[in-house]
Amino acid sequence: MINSTQFSYFTLVAYFDTGAFKYLYFMIVMSLYMLIVCVNLLLIVVICMNRSLYEPMYLFLCSLFVNELYGSTGLFPFLLLQILSDIHTVSAPFCFLQIFCGYSYGCVEFLNLAIMSYDRYLAICYPLQYNTRMTSKKIALLIAVTWLFPFLAIAVLIALSAPLKLCGNIINKVYCGNYSIVKLACSDTTVNNIYGLISTVISVIVPLILILFSYMKILKVCFSGSKQTRQKAVSTCTPHLVSLLNFSFGSCFQILQSRFDMSTVPSVSDIFLSLYFITCQPLFTPILYGLKMSKIRYICKRLLCGEV
Template sequence: MDNMSDIRIFTLSGINETMNYRTAIFSLTLVYYCLILLANISLVMIIVLDENLHEPMYVLLASFCINGLYGTTGFYPKFLLDLLSSSQVISYEGCLIQAFIMYSFACCDMSILAVMAYDRYLAICRPLHYHSFMTKRRLSQLVCFSWLTPLCIFSISIMLTSTLKLCGSKIQKFFCVNWIIVKLACPDSDTLSNNIVSYATIVIYVSHGFFIIWTYMHLIKTCAKSKDDRVKFMQTCVPHLVSLTTFLTVILIDLMYMRFGSADLPQSLQNFIAIEFLLIPPVMNPLIYGFKMTKIRNRILGLVGVRRK
């Protein structure tokens, strides 16, 4: 195809400033990635193996942790290899795949958070109808929705990006981002379709945000009337709110910096802003849910007690 890019290799220049400390950063990153794997896999396995946890809330939590594994696996192994390599490059195809994983991971998190908010709304505001609404079939549909929506959207986005002719190959990050690849397009490239998909994506996920706000307005109104509902709210909704707030904060910081940030900031600070959503939520989410939700906490304590014996 005439409009396909001739560039086959991208240089990840964001990593250059870390090379003087590569041994220390490699060690810390490896330990941190192992912690992410341990925390998320442990929580998923506890939910899968314990039949008492085969409830919608815990199934959605398992999906949340699986998405954390999916997103971090798209970044950490490549980053660790780059720290051991003398040149930090990525193939054109690998860059597109990594960009797809990064975007779909972030948006899948938002979709799952929206579904979790809906589940909590039904459980607390419509308790008598909860089991008739949240059937196994409905739960399967919601889980599929939370995964397939971002995967389909970003499949289209990456396909459009792959048709652009590029005039640059330097990416000022640790990893590939679709928006930066589009910025490397030659001046005569038509990026209108990419922009349309980007704006449509923003509309879809802003609507997710408004839906979550709507559910919590009803949750707070309902819980204000009942002590039992307030207990349920503290046990199940507070972890969700913490996860949601953390996720939105790190994503908004990254998006605002990409759009309006200054290139004069130190590269190390730019790097931290870029990977916040891969550092904080994947570890924080399983820990918060593991210690805050009573059934999971009791199951963990029970396993620890068995080992001690």
């Protein structure tokens, strides 16, 4: 009979000895984190403090920036601590808290991108009916669902994983993942696997289908519309598409890394792609929207220059 238990801590073995360079890596990661915090906070303040930006598109953007701040803050401090530490262990409660933050961040991101594509679909395909279709109550409901559903779904996921009896406590990643813990279980994990698959479909596949449907309709209007309509569609949809592709790439690698054996991938590449998920999206999305949207860019410039 295989011995099983509930471990009080987990060991992360994906890290490698950086020697004297660990302080350099610490400064690089710390600089990235501070840049992420500053850029996202700036745009959140800009949107919240300017009534001219109280429009659906900017409110959804504000929700997106809050999520970038939430996701990076949930993982970066732990990563900084691990860079300086020689023993890469994490307590079980904190490991599950990290899973909650990381997974809920990913779910909120996909849902937020989905409602943003829906908003663009209404604005471009039904411009005259946009204000009646996208009411303040509908905006509040969409944002509430975007945040509450992932929190509830991931809480159930962790509630299923936490009681599992484990045969080991070695995780081959740089931070905790739910499936990494489920793979260590000695008991039956059928319920965990089924729920994990269902939650992945609802949180990832369904939003992607909604985004695909929205852009098919947008493209149809663009090809049949005027040059001005096409220019409006390109200017408003380009940041969203780039953000979606960037996040989808990072998410796909996370799923592949969790589900399949990645021992053939060099450890440096493995770590880089793992960090891509929590670094590139929170960093590039606010910069991309800030540079692309003239209204945000203009207000940011006024704010930074001290103009009222």
